[in-house]
Amino acid sequence: MSEETWDGEDEYAVAERIDGAHADNPRLSAWLTEQQGRFEDWSRHHGGGWDFGERSLDRLEALIREHVTSVDDLFAREATPLVQVACWYVGEVHNRTRGTQWRMDPEPADSHPWSARPYVIVPFARLHAYEDPEGIDYDARPQHHPLSSLLALLRTDPPAGQDSLRSELDDYGPGGRSAT
Template sequence: MSDDIWDHEDEDEYAVAERIDRAHADNPRLTAWLGEQRGRFDEWSRRHGGGWDFDERSLDRMEALIREHVTSVDDLFVREHTPMIQTACWYVGEVHNRTRGTQWRMDPDPADSHPWSQRPYVIVPFARLDEYRDPEGIDYDARPQHHPLSSFLALLREGPTSGPASLRGELDDYEPGDDDGE
């Protein structure tokens, strides 16, 4: 991330977090990635059985699709930039957006030393920042976020014995709460 985002000594933590969120929400990298996945979706959907409706139950179907086509964590990383995996990531994020009100984000200037900064993710809108608190009180921005690729990694690490609904279970992370867990 470029230094100009952090070089504002007179601003508080909230202003810095808001500026970072805006930069991650509106940038050419994210716009290009989203456009590419939207453009691929109809063909991807036909190739994988059609009827992908962005309903949260479709995440169980996505889970089965990933388990069927990806054999291991290493295989996922080898295939990460293929249309199959990228469009699947987009689809999972879109289900989060459409059912839980999250929004896409991507670092406009990712760090080579931090590979996850190069990948898109979904997060609760900044306007809802105050609904989420870090139980330890360390993190100012405790909004839940999900990298769909990371979700696929978790599936592959769990193995098929974990049963369906792992992807769908992530949707529960967006329930706001306070330090008391309510």
């Protein structure tokens, strides 16, 4: 960050301002609106009955494994409704079952491709509920990039069990794993 960004603000205030900008911006709003609009057709095309419950992540995992063959295939199909709505669905399950919220960088950095993708994170108001076990980072809130979650399914060798996506939900509880 430039010195201007920090001018007169402490680290907490800067983090809160950045979190707010990532929570409310046209890029995120457009992406969410697009995926919500696609969901009904996506759901019908993939068997219907998608209820945003934890166990539905097992079904989503099977769907991705059935239709996407590799990490390269996932990146090649990243902009398709199959992948984008699947990412939205993963995030929505986190939001609805663990109280996370969507975020997206309003001005992604070309040097950091993940900054262009949406993610879910625990709300800033719950910042102090999570501590970095090493005491280095004051913001240890768990966050997940749904595309990264799907990538993990395809990188695992042998393939992860049917609860791979679901196991990420454990990160939000006491003693949860570090953010991914």
